[in-house]
Amino acid sequence: MSAAMRDDLPSPGATAGKETDAYNFAYLDEQTKRMIRRAILKAIAIPGYQVPFASREMPMPYGWGTGGVQVTAAVLGPEDVLKVIDQGSDDTTNAVSIRRFFAKTAGVETTTKTRAATVIQTRHRIPEEPLRDGQILVYQVPIPEPLRFLEPRETETRKLHALADYGLMHVKLYEDIARHGHIATTYAYPVEVAGRYVMDPSPTPKFDNPKMDMCAALQLFGAGREKRIYAVPPHTRVRSLDFEDHPFRIQTFKQPCALCGAEGVYLDEVVLDDRGGRMFVCSDTDFCEERRAAGHQGMMVDPGASDPSPEGEGGSRRKARDGWGEARHAARAGKRAAPSDGLRPPPPPYGGGSSDLPSDTAAEKREVVAKDKAGETR
Amino acid sequence: MSERPLLSARGLTKYYGERLGCWDVTFDLHEGEVLAVVGESGSGKSTLLGLLATELAPSAGAVHYRMRDGVVRDLSELTEAERRLLLRTDWGFVRQDAREGLRMGVSAGGNVGERLMAVGARHYGNIRAAASDWLARVEIEAGRIDDTPKSFSGGMRQRLQIARNLVTHPRLVFMDEPTSGLDVSVQARLLDLIRGLVAELGLAVIIVTHDLAVARLLSHRIMVMRRGRVIETGLTDQVLDDPREAYTQLLVSSVLAA
Structure with a gap:
């Protein structure tokens, strides 16, 4: 990451493994990466706060991870090893394409091994293996605003964030319990970051929420269409919202994995x-x-x-x-x-x-x- | 009841550009007092209510409010956070259109519980208990607690609005034409309910209405407005039975058996 964040990177095209010199290193031009890095630094400085950024058109449709790809492009350095997962899987179309995209435009090494990766771009899952210091987890985020479906006005949601006025979030959880007898939100389950901002952890299953808490890796969230970046710095408290008499619980499975017999995994x-x-x-x-x-x-x-x-x-x-x-x-x-x-x-x-x-x-x-x-x- | 007024307005004036909204309104309101603001439409009643409830910024004048801790504050100097806290704890606002005052997609229980959650209640059982208690007090069946206000009648929606506002035990409630648009029997029931709650809880109320019957039933004092100015104030029965101003006389005489 330290290499990735510097501005004095080797000039574009210097990487050995690159397939072609037609693109700047990691596709985006240096000024754009710089702009995104500024947004990322601000996001890290204010954990959970959504930083607007000038999201670019990417050679993929919105909803396929344009935000995540831009964040990855901005933090990627020539020495990085990239892993891309989509719903936990390394071999779906989305994951394969993004991996190939960066192999082609940045010439970085790619991997499917969580342990070997330095940058992991993910859609909807956090790897089961605990992440370590120095790793960066990049989330693809469709809707960054946790209050969006409760309060449609952007001006108002910003005010609510500014005033830490999050009673509305609990109204949603209250409705869940009233209708289903328990909190029925199973993904994009709202979390409070570092005791301040309420954040949407992107549509990961709530099973993964505890993994975000005090995570050793840096977690970055990119929403391309909505033009927002937010972050959870390493070793930061991430608390899932709940009620005293209806505490947060993750999903459990009756049986272990049919292939590897693992228990306590998603x-x-x-x-x-x-x-x-x-x-x-x-x-x-x-x-x-x-x-x-x-x-x-x-x-x-x-x-x-x-x-x-x-x-x-x-x-x-x-x-x-x-x-x-x-x-x-x-x-x-x-x-x-x-x-x-x-x-x-x-x-x-x-x-x-x-x-x-x-x-x-x-x-x-x-x-x-x-x-x-x-x-x-x- | 304290000697000092709960709320005092001094020289409240509001211009919408060239147009006058209301001009130089001055009055005091004490705890437990019900003040009716009457006048024909366009007379500045709603503007005045908006100014008092800090929804509009006055062009001139000030509103002072005695907070729960006894400190008198100028409302224009409150921070946004303080203002919101005041609005959802010590104040209530019952709107003419229930759709503005309720969350139509959220169950009745959630609507009542929202204020509690906003001020930090995090125990589902307690929130629900408070919600069902308040629904009972406004005569909404316990079985409707999980229904959304969309399925409620107009009268029920107004009663739900009242429950939602009173759950944090406010001291001052603003009401903007709470009974208009309801049929007469529902109006009567709602007025009865409001009168009961006001007396029981010792609420101070500022009620805006064009209906003199409502004013007579609920209020202790009355303020008659015309063209943005207050033209007559006094005890309700005094003003309604023995109006001094020509306009008030016209207003009173144009009502059928108020």
Whole structure:
């Protein structure tokens, strides 16, 4: 970060790994990056305060992370290692495209490993692995104003922030409890930063809110369409709003991840067929893959199938069904390849027929699948 | 009741550019006192109320208010934060159009609880208890607490507005034509309710109305306005039964059996 924030960076085009010299380093021109860095510095100085900035047109549509990309471009240095995640996944369209964008325009190294990354741009998740000092987490934010749906006037919301007049936020939570018996807000759950500003943590699930509290990494939020940047400096208090008799609670899952057996992590539901078949798997793909590489197994992984560690737990629990592995794989590959707009993946092929696996990298990376295929041929 | 007035206006004047809103209004209001401001439309009643409630800035003159701690403050010198706190704790404002005074998308309970939450209440059970208590006091069924005001009748909305304003036990309530637009039987019920609450809580009220019957029922004192000026003040029955000014005589005589 220290390198990234300086103005005396090597002149554009000096980076070795760059594919082309047609773009300035990290796409934006130096003056624009400078302007964004000023906004970022101000945002860090006033944790949770939304700093207006002159958001630029980016070569992508609004809603795809134009704010996050600009922040990333402004903090990125030639030595940085970039990871991009979209709903926890490294291999969806959005994540792959943004990673390639910076590989091309900045020539920086990219990775899918949380641990190896220095800058992580994210949409809707915080990695399961605790972040460390020196890392920067960049959020893509659609609507930065937590009071927006309660108070439509921008002039008024600014006044409310200035006066720390946040009773309205609790009216929303009150309504939740009155209607549902509990606080039913599950994402974009409002937080109070450093005891002052109330902030929208972007549409991350509230499961991730505790991770923001006293986080060692710097958290930056960029909203391109709304032209706002805000930040949570490292080791800053982030408190989720609640009532004394209805304290903040995160989501819990009844079962562990079906692939890696992890508990206490955020899970995605994957529909397997049209007969009610479903599985719950880690939303953080990197975390899941690392656990599986370390020998952890969930209930739905076939233990007999060329597993290097046959003593892995959950082996006996495996309930084999014809074609299950294929279906699961196709479902997962389908889910990962589709833009995550909340649509379900197309119904996977079931029955033990030959697989027509999509040949994208996402599919190839899932060695589990290969194992399963081997298992199915028994 | 203190000897010192709760609110005192001195020489309040408001110009909208060339046009006169109200001119040189001076009066004192004591705790527990109900003052009616009457006059035909366009006479400056609402401008005066806006000036008193700090929604408008006066062109000349000042309003002083005795805060809960006994300190008399010039309202124009309050900071925005102080002003908002005053508005939602020690004051109430019941508007003619309930849609301006309520959050139409928020349940009745949330509407009543909003002021409590704004001043720091963070216990759901207590907020809800206070809300249902107040709904009962304004005769709204307990079963409607989670309904939004959209589903309420006009009379219910006005009563909900009153509950929402009184939940923080204000000392002064502004009312801008609270009964107009309601049918006569609902009006009567609402006036009855307001009169009961005012007497019970010892509220000071400044009520703007064009309806002399409302003024007679609720107020102790009356101020008659015409063309931005106060032309006659006095005890309500005195002014209504024995009007001195020609305009007031006209006003009184044009009402059917006030």
